[in-house]
Amino acid sequence: MDRQWGVLLLLWMMAMAWLGHAHETVPTDADLWHEFERSADARLLDTLILRGAFGQAGIPEFSDWILRNEEWIARIRALHPLETPGPRCRARR
Amino acid sequence: MAAVAVRSLFLVAGWGRFFAGDEPGYERLGDIWRLEGIYVGAWPPGIPWLIATAGDVFGHAAGMGVLRFLLVLTSGFICHCLMSLTRRLAGRGAERTAGWCYALYLPLVPSAHLVVSEQLQVAFVLPALLILWGLVQDRKGWRACWHASLAGALLGVAGLLRESVVLLLPGVALWMLQRAGMRRGVLVGGYVALGLVAVTLPWATRNLRVTGQASWFGHSAGGFVAAGWNGHHADFDVEDLRDRVGTLPMGGLRDALLRDPPMPWTAPRTGAHAVRSSENVQRGMKFALEEPGWMLRTRVLHQARAWSPLSDMVRYLRSGAYAGPLDRPTVRGTIGTLALLQSMLLLACACLGWERMSRARGARWLMAIALAAYVASTFVLSMTRYRVLLDTLLFIPAAVWWRSRGERRPSIRSTAGLGFLCLAWAIELPWILVSMEALWTDD
Structure with a gap:
């Protein structure tokens, strides 16, 4: 019984250490924005939107930024083929 | 086999015409995940991940x-788990009855062929409950620790499919403590929690890095x-029939x-999803405290909907989800009426059979955990498809009653339960009448 408690405690400590490490290495919104400006990675754009980072910490408002970046408007549209009418959309009532 | 055969029939009949429920939303999230490599939804990631992965391998x-x-x-697997659980809780006779009833129960059919979370959640929760029951x-020693971790992992996967699993956890913890004693209960509960965390930790870590919040499942x-604690009454099951109920009996x-x-x-x-979700909860709670009368009145409607016999089967038949002969008014009406009667029969039989389940085998505890989780969710928002897990488990008390019917008269508590169900169905009467009219007519 005591060994089972010991193993349980050890495994919980490992799980918490993992989470603690993840907490310490979380990038800030500003870090992600600089990385996005450098790499133009679409996933980072989604991450910034998911975090609600636009308009904060020196990052421009999304509407201002997208108006200045027409190539991103085209790129975002190309990424979402489901929005274009297809057989599935037509079948939907 | 019978469960799979019945569901296959409806899968073929509806092929290419599915557009109902949350499926389009899951589909879109899955496709964004596949195309952009990132998950952007507030729901748990299980179903969108499956859609993204299947899309990667086979095309969309x-x-x-x-x-x-x-x-x-998986409905075959669920039927097998249900029969195993029934055998343990209520004996061999009830096992076969529960299995056949599940196989032929039409209200659960749509959740088996729509790519939504309800059925898969059941496929993970049932084996977890089976293990926890054992x-x-x-079970003692290392065997118990291993089994507890496995049950926790299964609950973790179920949570990654559908967040409402969280509502089962307090009941499971209480059950462990009550049945196994404080010391062993905490040890076993610790291993259950460890299994759950082991499965969800990578997702929580990802959320931490991507969204800045360590959410374990989702933000739904x-x-x-x-939708549920607001100044309008959300009634998603029958949204399209709203204008037609006022003049019908009980519509007033x-x-x-x-x-x-x-x-x-x-x-x-x-x-961010996490921030918006917590802001919504705060606004909803403030609203509930400021408007207790409205909250009470809408809770009456939500409880009536929670026990409504109008299942997804009736809803999808009404909206023309099935093609060919199944879309003819007579066939549609017959199947819809059968589904309605099956739903009423299951709830009534389960209500009568509840007290006949063995107290010693822990059957009532298990039922109470599922019932408490479901009722807790219906105090926020009700839809009949939230009852998929509970309905699956209700085959156990229903089978118990069926096997022992006529042995003794129903108790006062069972009769009171039946009275509550009848009251809920009376409040639902206008929706039932309008749905039946839509099924049987050709407009």
Whole structure:
């Protein structure tokens, strides 16, 4: 019984250490924005939107930024083929 | 086999025409994940991940088809787990009855071929409950620790498919403590929690890095609160029939309950999911405290909907989800009426059989955990498809009653339960009448 408690405690400590490490290495919104400006990675754009980072910490408002970046408007549209009418959309009532 | 055969029939009949429920939303999230490599939704990631992975391997349309086929197959697995659980809780006779009833139960059919979370959640929760039941009966030592971790992992996967699993956890913890004693209960509960965390930790870590919040499953609670604790009454099951109920019997009661609605609050539309969800919960709670009368009146309607016999089967038949002969008014009406009667029969039989289940075997505890989780969710928002897990478990008390019917008269508590069900069905009467009219007519 005591060994089972010991193993349980050890495994919980490992799980918490993992989470603690993840907490310490979380990038800030500003870090992600600089990385996005450098790499133009679409996933980072989604991450910034998911975090609600636009308009904060020196990052421009999304509407201002997208108006200045027409190539991103085209790129975002190309990424979402489901929005274009297809057989599935037509079948939907 | 019978469960898979019945569901396959409806899968074929509806092939290419599915558009119902949350499926389009899951599909879109899955496709964004596949195309952009990132998950952007507030729901738990399980179903979108499956859609993204199937789309990667087979292409989008074929991937959805493969998932539908696999979901139909899981109903066979669920039937097997249900029969095993029934055998342990109620004996061999009830096992066969429960199995056949599940196989032929039409209200659960749509969740088996739509790519949504309800059926898959059941496929993970049932084996977890089966393992937990064995655990509190006799397993000890390392075997118990291993089984507890496995049950926790299964609950973790179920949570990654559908967040409502969280509502089962307090009941499971209490069950462990009550049946296994404080010391062993905490040890076993610790291993259950460890299994759950082991499965969800990578997702929580990912959330931490991507969204800045370590959420373990998803952020859907805020959406439910915005729909359920607000100045408008959300009735997603019958939204299309709303204008037709006022003149029907009992329709006036609904209108009276919904008179003078307070000013609704609006949910924030921008910002991180976690922040918006918690903001919604705060606004909803503030609204509930400020408008207790409205909350009470709408809770009556939500409870009536929670026990309504109008299942997804009736809803999808009404909206023309099935093609060919199944879309003819007579066939549609017959199947819809059968589904309605099956739903009423299951709830009534389960109500009568509840007290006949063995107290010693822990059957009532298990039922109470599922019932408490379901009722807790219906105090926020009700839809009949939220009852998929509970309905599956209700085959156990229903089978117990069926096997022992006529042995003794129903108790006062069972009769009171039946009275409550009849009251709920009376409040639902206008929706039942309108749905039946839509099924049997050709407009």
